[in-house]
Amino acid sequence: VGDGEAGAEVYCVANDRSQTKRVFEPALAMATKSAALAKRIKAVPSRYRLVKRDDMMSYVQALSCELRIAEGVNAHAVFVDELHSFDERGRKRFYELRFADCARAEPLFVVISTAGDNELGIGYEQYEFSKSVLAGTREDITHFVYIAEPKEGEKPGSVEAIASANPLLNVTVQLDEIQDKFKKSDGRPGERNQYLRYRENRWIKQSADPWLRLKDWDACDGEFEPSPGDTCFGGLDLAAKYDLSAWSMCFPLGDDEYAFTAHFWLPEEHIQEREQNDRLPYRKWVDDGWMTLTPGPTTDYEFIEQRIADDAALYDLIDFGFDPCFARRSAQRLQDEFGLTLFEFAQTPGHYTEPCKLFAECVKARRLRHDGNPLLRVHASQVAVRSDAGGRIMPIKADKNRRWYHIDGIVAVLMAFQRATANEGVTGGMPMAVQL
Known part of the structure; x- marks a missing residue:
């Protein structure tokens, strides 16, 4: 209406239908209650659309990231609301619209958002980029930034x-x-x-009292790559059917230092749903080699068993701990067919207390090295520990109400770490304790 652009396509975008409705309703009220606007704009509430009466190709359209965006969008202006709430589906929609204005002479792309709690999402990614523009470390004269947030050193509540x-x-x-x-x-x-x-307007990156600080975790990234024949111990956390499965190997380095690797599996048919729910780029991590998709709707354990058997053939795998709840059959097959030594690791504080305490100390003291697996980093940021009446501890999700929180990788790492520390000095022989 204001700038005379022919066929102007204007989009207001939110993460879900509920937020889309909240975005559209004020615009609808303005268009219908203003006599001047009502003469020029036709409202189509059922389609969340406002159309210019003398140019039906010019309109304002409210969009939810839950819906696919048709090809051929030629955006004159885009307004994104509450970017912090966008999941991986929202990330895709964000970039589809971000680059849908190439045919416009003066396109406009506006993002409005409060702070969020997902530092791996598109919202935090754009926040960090905007901060770098403000700081002058990134140059982008097309990117205007205004952030109202406390300055460094200003205490909460002040x-x-x-x-x-x-x-x-x-x-x-x-x-x-x-x-x-x-x-x-x-x-x-x-x-x-x-x-x-x-x-x-402060970003919440972790739980209020995190067990592992990401600052310490990142300092342990040593780009570790084991050599064939290296002594190691394993930890296996298998999913029931649809969840993540994780396998970790811990390599003792001597002088109370350890290195470990991790790998993950997901059923291929659930990858899109899991990306949306967990707000994580799983397919990118599959392409990067950190994860494997198993065919079908449920986890194919044979893929995991073969990976463990291959690792056992490549390295000196002394034994590995497994959660008997879901992994008993796979563990039995690995023992019977490949001769691997197993340790039944019940998910109780009795098994976890000592390895949890020592693991946290090693992370803080930089005595651990990991291979930089990004999904394992996510799990490290989402784990806490729970104490029982006797002071024993075990890992739990830092926030059980957040359905996208997962700690499978850390559980596998802790089982491998426990086997390594319980059998310190053991190489090429039977471990000190085996339960079958």
């Missing part, structure tokens, strides 16, 4: 932090109300995280 994150403080939001919400969130980690996101 007047300075609140003012930095709320440019209309005491106009649309009141200082005393925000301070009251901060006080009420004390001692409630979940509520405190929500306060930090929505009142101070």
Whole structure:
């Protein structure tokens, strides 16, 4: 309506239908309640569309990332709402529209979002890029950035932090109300995280009290590549049918230092659903060699068993721990057909307490080296430990309410690590303890 662009296609994009409706309704209200706009714009609420009356090819269309975007989109302007909530499906839609304006003379692409809690998503990716433009480390004269967030050193709940994150403080939001919400969130980690996101615009990267800090984890990335014949111990966490399966090998390096690798499997027919639910680029990691897709709708254990047998033939695999809940049959076949030595690793605090404590110490002291598997890094960021009445601990999801949280890789790593530390000094022979 405003700039006279012929056939102007304008898109308002949100992650799901519910948010799309919230985006469209204010525009619909403006178009129908303004007499001047109503003369020029026809509303089609059932299609979430506003059409210019004298140019039916010019319209505003609200889109949900749940729907496929047709080929041939020629966007004049795109407005993206709450990018932090976009999953991997949303990432795809974002880039489809981001590059759908090449035929326009002066296209506009606007992103509006609060802070989120998924540092692997497209929202955090764009946030980091925008920060680099502001800092001057990346040059992009087409990229205008405005971020209202606390400055470095401004403590949560402080007047300075609140003012930095709320440019209309005491106009649309009141200082005393925000301070009251901060006080009420004390001692409630979940509520405190929500306060930090929505009142101070801070990204929440991990649980409030993470077991493994990603800063320490990343410092252990040693690009480790084992040599044939190296002594190692394994850990196997098999999925029931549809979930991730993980296999890890731990290589003792001497002087209380260890290195490990990890590999993952998913059923091929569920890859799209899992990418959307978990908000992770699984197919990219398959292409990069960190994961394998097994054919069909459920996990094909033969693929995993063959990988373990191949690793046992290549390295000096002393034994491996496995969760008997789902892996008993595979473990038995590996023992019967390939002669591998097994350790039945019940998922109880009794088995996990010592390896968990030592593992955390080794990560913090940089005595571990890993191969940089990006999915294992995700699992490291999503794991916490739970203590029982006796002070024993075992790994759990840092937030059980987040369905996209998984710790399968860390579980496999801890089982392999326990076997290595329990059999310290053992090479080429029977382990100290075997349960079948």
